[in-house]
Amino acid sequence: MSDTITDKWQALASSSPDREAIVFLRADGTVHRWTWRTLYRRAQHYAAASAIFKIERGDVCALMFRHHAELYPLYMGLMLRGAIPAIISYPNPRLHQDKFRDGLSGMARKSGLVHLLTDREFAAVVTPVVESSETTLSELHFPLEWPLCEPSAITPADRESPCLLQHSSGTTGLQKAVMLSHATVADHVERYAGALQLSPDDRVVSWLPLYHDMGLIAAFHMPLAMGVPSVQLDPFEWVLAPELLLQAMHRERGTVVFQPNFAFSHLALRAHDDELEGVRLDHTRVFVNCSEPVRAQTHARFLTRFAAYGVKPEMLSACYAMAETTFAATQTQPGTAPTELRVDREALAQGKVVPRADDDATTLVSSGQPIADCTVFVIDDEGKTLDEGHVGEIVVRSRSLSLGYRNDSERTAQRFRSDSYFTGDSGFIWNKECYVLGRKSDLLIVAGKNLFPEDIEAVVSEVKGVLPGRVVAFGIDDETLGTQQVAVIAETDFEKTDHPALERAIKQAALAIDVAIRQVALAPPRWLIKSSAGKPSRSANRQRIGELT
Amino acid sequence: MNEELAAVIRKHLDLGDFQLPPEMLASEVPGWDSMRHIEILTAIEDAFGIRLKSIEVLRLKNLGELDKLVSTKRGIK
Numbered sequence: 001m002s003d004t005i006t007d008k009w010q011a012l013a014s015s016s017p018d019r020e021a022i023v024f025l026r027a028d029g030t031v032h033r034w035t036w037r038t039l040y041r042r043a044q045h046y047a048a049a050s051a052i053f054k055i056e057r058g059d060v061c062a063l064m065f066r067h068h069a070e071l072y073p074l075y076m077g078l079m080l081r082g083a084i085p086a087i088i089s090y091p092n093p094r095l096h097q098d099k100f101r102d103g104l105s106g107m108a109r110k111s112g113l114v115h116l117l118t119d120r121e122f123a124a125v126v127t128p129v130v131e132s133s134e135t136t137l138s139e140l141h142f143p144l145e146w147p148l149c150e151p152s153a154i155t156p157a158d159r160e161s162p163c164l165l166q167h168s169s170g171t172t173g174l175q176k177a178v179m180l181s182h183a184t185v186a187d188h189v190e191r192y193a194g195a196l197q198l199s200p201d202d203r204v205v206s207w208l209p210l211y212h213d214m215g216l217i218a219a220f221h222m223p224l225a226m227g228v229p230s231v232q233l234d235p236f237e238w239v240l241a242p243e244l245l246l247q248a249m250h251r252e253r254g255t256v257v258f259q260p261n262f263a264f265s266h267l268a269l270r271a272h273d274d275e276l277e278g279v280r281l282d283h284t285r286v287f288v289n290c291s292e293p294v295r296a297q298t299h300a301r302f303l304t305r306f307a308a309y310g311v312k313p314e315m316l317s318a319c320y321a322m323a324e325t326t327f328a329a330t331q332t333q334p335g336t337a338p339t340e341l342r343v344d345r346e347a348l349a350q351g352k353v354v355p356r357a358d359d360d361a362t363t364l365v366s367s368g369q370p371i372a373d374c375t376v377f378v379i380d381d382e383g384k385t386l387d388e389g390h391v392g393e394i395v396v397r398s399r400s401l402s403l404g405y406r407n408d409s410e411r412t413a414q415r416f417r418s419d420s421y422f423t424g425d426s427g428f429i430w431n432k433e434c435y436v437l438g439r440k441s442d443l444l445i446v447a448g449k450n451l452f453p454e455d456i457e458a459v460v461s462e463v464k465g466v467l468p469g470r471v472v473a474f475g476i477d478d479e480t481l482g483t484q485q486v487a488v489i490a491e492t493d494f495e496k497t498d499h500p501a502l503e504r505a506i507k508q509a510a511l512a513i514d515v516a517i518r519q520v521a522l523a524p525p526r527w528l529i530k531s532s533a534g535k536p537s538r539s540a541n542r543q544r545i546g547e548l549t
Numbered sequence: 550m551n552e553e554l555a556a557v558i559r560k561h562l563d564l565g566d567f568q569l570p571p572e573m574l575a576s577e578v579p580g581w582d583s584m585r586h587i588e589i590l591t592a593i594e595d596a597f598g599i600r601l602k603s604i605e606v607l608r609l610k611n612l613g614e615l616d617k618l619v620s621t622k623r624g625i626k
Contacts, residue, residue, distance in 0.1 A: 027607050094576040239583040241603030262584075270587045275603060447584055481584065500565045507579040516582030 004157045004182035005189075006080055008225045013040035020229040023252060024069040027237040027244055032069040039073055044151035046077025052149060053141055055115055057082030060165055062108070062137075064090045064118040064126070067234035071210070072220075074117070074143055079163065080154050086111060086165035086177070087210045090118070091125050092236075096512035099459075103513075104129050108137045110407050111165060111177035117141045159183040165406065166213055168323045168450065176411065178323050178402035187373075188326040188400040189222040195331040195371040196256070196286065198222070204230040205254030207238035207245050207263075212448070214291050217327035218258045218319075228256075242267045243275040246309070250279040257284070258319075260291040260448025264298045265482035268305040282310030286334050289365075290319040291448040293436055296340050296363035298482035313337040320367035320376075320436050324421045326400040329376055330434045332368030339366040341430060348437075353389040353428055366433040373399035376434050378427065386428075393440055394427045395420050442538045444475040447483050453538060456515050460488055463509045465502045467491040470528055474538045476519065476545075485518035486510070489541055489548065494524035521548040550616045551625070554593065561592045571613025578612075597623050 003011075012021070017037035024032040034042075055061060061083050065071045071087075078085045088107065091100040104126065107113065116130055120142050130140040157163070163182040167175045204223045208215030215235075223230040231252045238244050245267065248254060264287070289299070299316050318338045320330040332338040342361040347354040355361075370376045377385050378392040386392045397420040404412030415422050424443075427436040444451040456473035460466060470491035475484030488510075492502060503520040510517045529544070531537035555569050562580040575581045581589065590601050599622040609615050 027604060092576065093574055094582070236583070237607060240586055241607055242587075243603055266584075266587075270591075272600075272603070274600070500563075504564065504567060504579050511576070511579060511582075516580055516585065518580075 002159075003186060004159055005163055005186050005221065005225055006154075006157050006182070008186065009040060009043070009076065012036050012227050016227060019227065021224065022072050023229060023231040024067075024072075025231060025233050025244075025248055026067070027234065027241060034069070034072065039076070041151070042070075042073035043076035043080055044154070045148050046074050046143065046146070047080035047154060048149035048152045049143070049146040050078055050081045050083065051152065053146070054139070055081060055083050055141075057155075058084065058162065059114040060084045060086055060112050061115040061117055062111075062113045063087045064116065064122060066090060066119065067232070067236070068119070068144075070144055072232075075210075078117075079157075082155060082157060082161070083115075084162050084165055084179070086113065086167070087216060088167065089209065089211045090122060092514065094511050095514045097125050099512050100125060101129050105132065105135060107167070107175060107177075108135050110175075111167070112407060113137055115139050115141060117143050119144060157182050159186075164216075166216055166323045167211065168213075176408065177406040178404070179406050180326055180402050184326055184400055184402065185217070185221060186225065188328075189217070189225045191372045191374075191400065192218070192328045192331070193222055193226045193228075195328065196288075197334050198226055198228055198256070200227055202228045202255045202285065203253055204228060204256045204258070205233070205245065205248050205252060206230060206258060207233040207235050208258060209235045212291070213323040213327055214258050214260070214321065214448075218288070218290070218321070222327075223256075239266070241275075243271045246271060246276055246279050246281065246306075249281055249284065253283055255283060255285040256288070257286070258288045258290060260483075261289055261293065261295055261298050262447040262481055262483035264289060264302040265480065268298075268301045269480070271305075276309065280310050281306060284311065284315050286317040287311075287315055288317045288319050288331075289338075290321050290328075292445045292483060293438055294318045294338070294365040294367060295479075295482050296365050297479060299338075299365065301482075318365055318367045320394075320434055322396075322421070322423060324402055324415070324423075325374070325396050325398045326402065328371050329374055329396045329398060330368045330370050332366060332433075338368065339431070339433060340364070341366065341435065348391065351391040353391070353430055364435050364437075366430070367436050369433055370396075376429065378429055379422075388429045388431070391426060391428045391437065394423045394425045394434065394436065396423060397421075442474065444473075444484055444486060446475065446486060447481075451486070451515060455513055456486060456488065456510055456517070459509045459513055459515075460490055460506050463490075463502070463505050465492050465497055466506065467493075467525060470525070470536060472528060472536045472538045472541045473517075474542045476542070478518075486515055487519040487521070487542075487545060488517050489521045489523055489528065489545060491523050491525050491527055494522065497522065519545070519549070521545050523548055550612060551620060553596070554616055554619055557593055557596045558589060561589050569612055571611060571616060573612045574610075575612070575615075593619060599623060 022034040206219035321328045344354040375397040453473040528536040529540040
């Protein structure tokens with residue numbers, strides 16, 4: 001482990017120029033096959049062009065694109081230039097433009113974004129942000145219109161220099177940005193590839209967006225650096241037509257898939273047999289379940305649904321990962337189904353793990369053991385390390401730790417201490433394996449995406465008819481979809497309100513920040529229980545939502 | 550939009566008498582997010598005994614186009 005991400009690319013481009021690096025697919029049948037020769041050459045063109053457009057070493061460059069074949073070499077070109085790419089989500093039609101701009105301004109300030117590189121179609125949305133006098137963004141670029149520049153000499157990156165910036169959640173201004181060095185990323189992808197036993201015969205197939213750590217590190221950087229081809233699908237097409245993943249697995253002989261728990265349910269529930277004719281999945285090595293708590297019921301449903309297509313229990317796998325530790329902290333053994341542990345439900349609620357086998361047991365799925373150079377332990381509220389079988393906050397001590405949150409020393413000091421990251425996730429260790437139960441905080445994880453309840457409460461609070469500040473948002477479990485759904489309780493002038501109309505207005509308001517509320521419960525004034533801080537308590541009121549419906 | 554189709558969508562998303570003009574995008578309908586999208590399509594398939602292929606649905610631009618596709622499948626002129 002002594003090179004950088006860009007050294008690895010250069011070596012692959014010269015050793016295996018004709019080998020496939022990235023296969024770009026679209027539902028309409030568009031295929032673009034980047035070989036190492038064409039991909040690296042194009043990246044060099046972008047590196048040279050970015051110099052002409054005054055993108056300097058160390059500049060943070062936000063990349064905002066739809067699924068596009070040019071995004072990969074562009075990203076790589078910026079890294080060759082010595083700039084720091086950060087892939088961010090683009091505005092979708094659901095999102096209100098002003099809300100998107102607010103989010104982008106907040107992100108630019110917090111993450112120190114200097115350049116924004118995007119497609120012409122987003123010009124109208126983003127121009128006001130870049131032109132604002134208060135922003136850190138100095139320049140807007142449309143790199144798909146850049147001329148092809150002859151590659152110029154590339155200054156090799158230093159291992160300790162910054163490599164990329166990734167965000168821990170969406171584009172609402174509350175997200176946290178972590179900066180990773182070349183050494184951290186290059187070493188991490190090697191360690192995680194080791195844990196997955198990745199070999200040159202593998203092929204990763206992914207529908208994940210690159211603005212998500214799993215999409216960026218696991219499904220893009222790792223295969224790319226290890227010389228393993230990756231097949232990239234459009235996340236928006238996949239969610240509407242989940243069969244696309246399985247069709248691509250079959251056609252492209254995919255062996256490795258990464259996706260959050262909800263995606264396993266989504267595929268099991270929504271992929272139609274008539275669109276899977278001839279599809280075989282026997283050659284799959286691992287389906288990695290990561291980014292939200294892994295559910296036994298979801299795995300069982302997925303296995304039953306796709307057994308006839310060749311899916312076997314030993315193909316299932318689980319991982320515990322986060323942007324703050326580059327990506328993976330733990331991973332189950334490939335080729336072996338993740339351990340399922342049946343424990344007493346009551347005792348678990350009290351923080352103790354007591355195995356039991358009858359109907360009062362709940363089944364938990366292991367996320368495996370720590371990967372190389374990483375240790376995982378659990379602490380109590382006082383920070384004391386707990387023994388196996390006790391529920392507490394999960395702490396990750398890792399060589400792949402980021403340097404902390406960019407421009408946020410306070411939060412960095414809270415979360416990054418003694419070479420460890422204090423995750424805020426609740427879980428326990430059992431037989432040296434890590435079990436993740438959920439978030440200690442009120443953060444919601446909906447379909448693998450982190451949502452801040454504060455954001456949802458703020459927009460709902462502004463809806464006419466809702467008593468300002470008298471709103472709580474929280475997650476409710478949806479066993480069928482294998483994820484959480486958003487629920488909201490809002491106080492209103494109960495008797496005088498048209499309930500159905502207000503409920504619709506609340507759902508519509510949340511769409512402006514791209515949040516779909518599944519359940520709205522209206523409550524009379526002073527119904528919500530307050531926490532000790534004087535604000536409506538999310539956890540206490542969550543228990544009472546049944547009284548309103 | 551065909552009233553029966555509108556009724557299925559309204560009922561599924563609990564929309565009361567919310568108007569669904571043909572030029573409206575799915576993303577503009579309260580509650581119609583990507584996760585519920587396929588649920589809604591399944592409700593439409595069940596209600597009319599038809600099958601909507603994913604690739605056909607991916608091509609649709611708005612509610613009016615969905616209306617046309619459903620009508621064609623149902624054999625309504």
